[in-house]
Amino acid sequence: MKKDLLALTVFIFAVDMLIGGIEKLNSNGVYKKSGIYLYLVGVIPVISQMIEWRESGFGATYAVFTVIIGMMGAWGFYSTWRRKEITAYGTSREMIEMAVSDILLKYNIAFESKMEGDIVNFDIAGSKAWIKINKSSFGKDIFTLDIMDYRKIPSYDEMEADFEHTMANEAKCRYMLRGVWNLAGALVAMVFLQTIVSDVNIIKEIGDRYESYRLSSIENIVIKDECEIGNTQSNANNYGVVAETDDYIFYANETYVYRTDKDFSRSRTLINESSGPWKDSLNIVEDWVFFQQEKEITRMKIDGSDKDRLFKGYAVDMHVIGNWIYFINYSDGGKVYRMDVNGQNKEVICDKEVSDMTVYEGCVYYSYKGEEEEQGHLEVMNIDGSEKRYIAHVNTRDMVVEDGYIYYIDYEKSNLYRMEIESGTMEKLSGEDIVGFSKDGEWIFYTLKAPEDSTWDSKGLYKMDIDGSNVMALDFESYLDFSEIGVTKDWVFYNASNDREAPRLRRIRKDGSGGVDLGMVD
Incomplete structure (x- = not known):
């Protein structure tokens, strides 16, 4: 079918070019200075390509539609x-x-x-x-x-x-x-149609080539420790608002990024932007900070200098391990990508529409929902995308893999579970509706679904042992924004509100004491 449509496209535009060429020869006074119908020749086909009707089963309709639109665009854009x-x-x-x-x-x-x-x-x-x-x-x-x-x-x-x-x-x-069509109009429209009907996206190709050229001019770095982890699994899968190293704590507060000593006595602002995209997904490897801002993955030195964009696209669950960055690319249908810490060598390691992933001990664990099945799929693969293996029929959220267990929120039921990897045994840790959680080696910190009459998604900050016992409220009254929970050695970070004011980043000790609002640091 694709070859037939391609042949039809070529034939139609061959006729267009013939007519356009003759008309061009007989209209020497025609000037190409309009631009009316520009959207027909450019915007509509490009938007259609982004929607990717082909993958939704509308291949033939899609191709015919773009042939017609391309013809109209050739007439409109290059008419006098x-x-x-x-x-x-x-x-x-x-x-x-x-x-x-x-x-x-x-x-x-x-x-x-x-x-x-x-x-x-x-x-x-x-x-x-x-x-x-x-x-x-x-x-x-x-x-x-x-x-x-x-x-x-x-x-x-x-x-x-x-x-x-x-x-x-x-x-x-x-x-x-x-005037009427001419040779140039038909040629330009044909390029757009060939882009859509074939597998080659010329617009994307041009953009990718420009990005490769731009990335070649930034500093090429090499991380000495291939196993160094930029952040914990829990923090990475909870928007990465905080990350801890041996010397510092880094945290993102809306459009700002800070670095502070462990006792918060000396803080330094690394990014000071009163407006602009929010920063999150912090990962610290050696002397470099990796983070996201809106639809970009960016890196900078730990003093805030040498900021460079590495990737343009909507990425989630970003994990930096050694010289590689792993993430779900929502700009490409939820596929799992990896690229090096210089933004080069991008590759798709899983082409499923993945909703949750984490990286643990040389493996990538990921969850997705089958195209024709209601149940989810939990699988694991090597970090290069090889040897994909089935684990269970479950659709996870905020997954953490540790010590032979997978901790996760069931996407359908909103309950917290843990599953023993070797046996496949599942254990419900809480029967309450949990919106988000973060885990360290001893405890699980989580927030519950807010009451139905509330405008917030979640309320309260709690902790439990890793087996679900000894539940304790750390902050019972606060409403949490985006269920962002970040954990360091001694502190829990979360965005909270009293329901009367805008949410603020807050830290509290793991025993529930010492709660402090983190304002903007000069």
């Missing part, structure tokens, strides 16, 4: 659309008609040379005038004349009596000339 205001003078209506005709010919000298033997009909009727030019060559052009202002002077006797009225009748006119 000239507009000019003229003033014609004459002592009578007939003289004005002749004057307008003369002016039209004057402004179209090249066109005039093609009018030998042709007929020109001109007539003023009310507020409009039409000039129809019948040509013996291929195609036809139609002038549309709008009379802007038509004045009739007094009689000849009145003119002699009053010298001020000696000016002749005048008609202010504007005219437009519309």
Whole structure:
């Protein structure tokens, strides 16, 4: 089917080019200076490509639709659309008609040379005038004349009596000339259609080539420790608002990024932007900070210098391990990507529509929902995408793999579970509706679904042992924003509100003491 559609496209545009080429030769006065219908030749096919109807089962309809749109675009974008205001003078209506005709010919000298033997009909009727030019060559052009202002002077006797009225009748006119397809229009539209009908996206190819060129100019770094982890699994899968190293704690507060000593005595602002995209997904490897801002993966040094964009796209669950960055690319249908820490060597390691993933001990664990099945799939693969293996029929959220267990929220039931990997045994840790959780080696920190009458998604910060016992409330009253929970050695970070004010980043000790709002640091 694709080959047939491709052949049809080529045939249609071969005819278009032939007609357009002939018309071009017979219309030397045509100028390409419009842009009307630009959306037809460019925007609609590109948007259609982004929607990817082909993958939704609309391949034939999609191709035919883009063929039609491309043809319309070739006609509209490269047709002539000239507009000019003229003033014609004459002592009578007939003289004005002749004057307008003369002016039209004057402004179209090249066109005039093609009018030998042709007929020109001109007539003023009310507020409009039409000039129809019948040509013996291929195609036809139609002038549309709008009379802007038509004045009739007094009689000849009145003119002699009053010298001020000696000016002749005048008609202010504007005219437009519309041409037809030409060779360039057909060629450009054909490029768009070939892009859509075939597997090659020319627009994306151009963008990728530019990105490769830009990335080649940034500093090329190498991480010495291939096993160094940029953040914990839990923090990475909870928006990465905080990350801890041996010397510092890094945290993101809306559009700002900070670095502080462990005791919070000395803080430094690394990114100070009062407006702009929010920062999250912090990962710290050696002397480099990796983070996301809106639809970009960016890196900078730990002092805030040398900031460079590594990837443009909507990425989630970003994990930096050694010299590699792993993430779900929502800009490419939820596929799992990896690239090096310089933004190079991008590759798809899983082409499923993945909703949750984590990286643990040389493996990538990921969850997705089958195309024709209601149940989810939990699988694991090597970090290079090889040896994909089935684990269980479950659709996970905020997954954490540790010490032979997989901790996760069931996507359908919103309950917290853990599953023993070797046996496949599942254990419910909480029967309550849990919106988000984060785990360290000893405890699980989580937030519950807010009451139905609340405008917030979640309320309260709690902790339990890793087996679900010893539940304790750390902050019972606060409402949590986006269920962002980040954990360091001694602290829990979360965005909280008292339901009367905007949410603020807050830290609290793991025993529930020492709660502090983290304001903006100068």
